[in-house]
Amino acid sequence: MPELPEVEVTRRGLLPHVVGRRIVDVTVRHRGLRWPVDPELEARLAGRVVGRIERRGKYLLLECVDPAAAEPAGWLLVHLGMTGTLRVHEDAPAPGIHDHLDLVLAGNGGDIVLRFRDPRRFGAIIWSTLSEAMLPGHPLLRGLGIEPFDPHFDGAWLHRHTRGRTAAIKTVLLAGDIVVGVGNIYASESLFRAGIRPTTPAGRLGPARCDRLALAVRETLAQAIERGGSTLRDFVGSDGSSGYFQLDCFVYDRAGQPCRVCGTPVRQIVQGQRSTFYCPHCQR
Numbered sequence: 001m002p003e004l005p006e007v008e009v010t011r012r013g014l015l016p017h018v019v020g021r022r023i024v025d026v027t028v029r030h031r032g033l034r035w036p037v038d039p040e041l042e043a044r045l046a047g048r049v050v051g052r053i054e055r056r057g058k059y060l061l062l063e064c065v066d067p068a069a070a071e072p073a074g075w076l077l078v079h080l081g082m083t084g085t086l087r088v089h090e091d092a093p094a095p096g097i098h099d100h101l102d103l104v105l106a107g108n109g110g111d112i113v114l115r116f117r118d119p120r121r122f123g124a125i126i127w128s129t130l131s132e133a134m135l136p137g138h139p140l141l142r143g144l145g146i147e148p149f150d151p152h153f154d155g156a157w158l159h160r161h162t163r164g165r166t167a168a169i170k171t172v173l174l175a176g177d178i179v180v181g182v183g184n185i186y187a188s189e190s191l192f193r194a195g196i197r198p199t200t201p202a203g204r205l206g207p208a209r210c211d212r213l214a215l216a217v218r219e220t221l222a223q224a225i226e227r228g229g230s231t232l233r234d235f236v237g238s239d240g241s242s243g244y245f246q247l248d249c250f251v252y253d254r255a256g257q258p259c260r261v262c263g264t265p266v267r268q269i270v271q272g273q274r275s276t277f278y279c280p281h282c283q284r
Helices: 004-018 041-045 155-161 169-175 184-194 207-226
Strands: 022-028 049-056 059-065 074-079 085-089 099-106 112-117 124-128 267-271 274-278
Touching: 004 049, 004 059, 004 085, 004 112, 004 207, 022 041, 022 049, 041 124, 155 207, 169 184, 184 207, 184 274
Parallel strands: none
Antiparallel strands: 022 099, 049 059, 059 074, 074 124, 085 112, 099 112, 267 274
């Protein structure tokens, strides 16, 4: 499933190709995604110009401005779900059965196609006319935790928001209500870097361990973005390239293999129906 690093890699890849271009054609081939695609989406988007591309958690937010009208900008919220990709094509191939949305964008260098592909159809394409100030209150965004690169996210934040939480820290990280974007791979890797066993109740972490974990979360996610995200099955960036962070993993998907630090065999357990990997020596 694309997590925060993969979504951020996609956002950065789209910026030089999409921002400032005018939407001249919209084709929706399948409206039955996680939520039904707006039946009027084609009319709402036609003629608009892509302003900014932001990210909130795992949602891409495309600002769509109507340069010929005084009405406020709308926002296209895109979630990649479990198998979604958003790719730029200068010479688009014929659409396949899993290619659900095409935006044809005009620019000085000629038209390009921005194509949403999602084999399992757990992704989402949502149109919103909320103002920028009101957008954080959108039902899909308002319950999200702080961004991991927000200056306010640190050990003190993590310590304060885990008080009274009896669930395992790995499970709490995945919930996304304290901090967003720490998906399954990155939770295992962050906890390893912080030297914290994933089954530890979140409320038992003291200030020092929270400091280490907050730093590990930021460092892990930053490295993943630099490496183009993780490609385990379906994810590719906006240009079709794979991510390589999985090659750097200390513990994820390395059950039975020696820990890269101490040599102890990495263990695998299941938490909340998700696989967790850890080193029993480094994460006592």
